[in-house]
Amino acid sequence: MSDEPTRAHLQIGQVAERTELSIKTIRHYDEVGLVTPSARSAGGFRLYTEADIERLLVIRRMKPLGFTLEQMRELLDALEVLDDASSDPDERTRASAVVLECRTTATESCEKLRRQLDYAEEFTTLLGARVTVTTRD
Structure with missing residues (x-):
């Protein structure tokens, strides 16, 4: 895979914008195994799909509760x-x-x-x- 994400994948900064979660929080959820990126770029960058984003949104909704x-x-x-x-x-x-x-x-x-x-x-x-x-x- 190249360093450029495919149309189906978003980089962590884009995911942070879409979910209103910080990059640090998204990385933490990866580290604890809640939302693992679906792919990695050739450069090792986390790449997320729409399904990954939906998981993050579920978590974001649960957190304040x-x-x-x-x-x-x-x-x-x-x-x-x-x-x-x-x-x-x-x-x-x-x-x-x-x-x-x-x-x-x-x-x-x-x-x-x-x-x-x-x-x-x-x-x-x-x-x-x-x-x-x-x-x-």
Whole structure:
């Protein structure tokens, strides 16, 4: 393969732009085995496909909800099983259970974040009222 990526592959900088993740974060996910680049250029540069980007986007969505790296790995593996029509039925059942568990956890995390956002907005309003009072004096 040449140093120029093919149209199907993106270099890490392009992936960082598309996913809004830092290059350092993408490299970390490679090092821990969450998203391994699909190819390498002749010069050794990581090359990513659209499927790799989709995996990174799943991780990016999970991160603020407090999922661990192991939970991320488990969900990504489950999604692969469900996307593979030839997967064993028992494997598909286990994968579905993982997805359901992650969905439940994500829903609970979203509710917690909404409460935290409500508190933050209340606080901002309180501070805004104090600034208004202070500037009138």
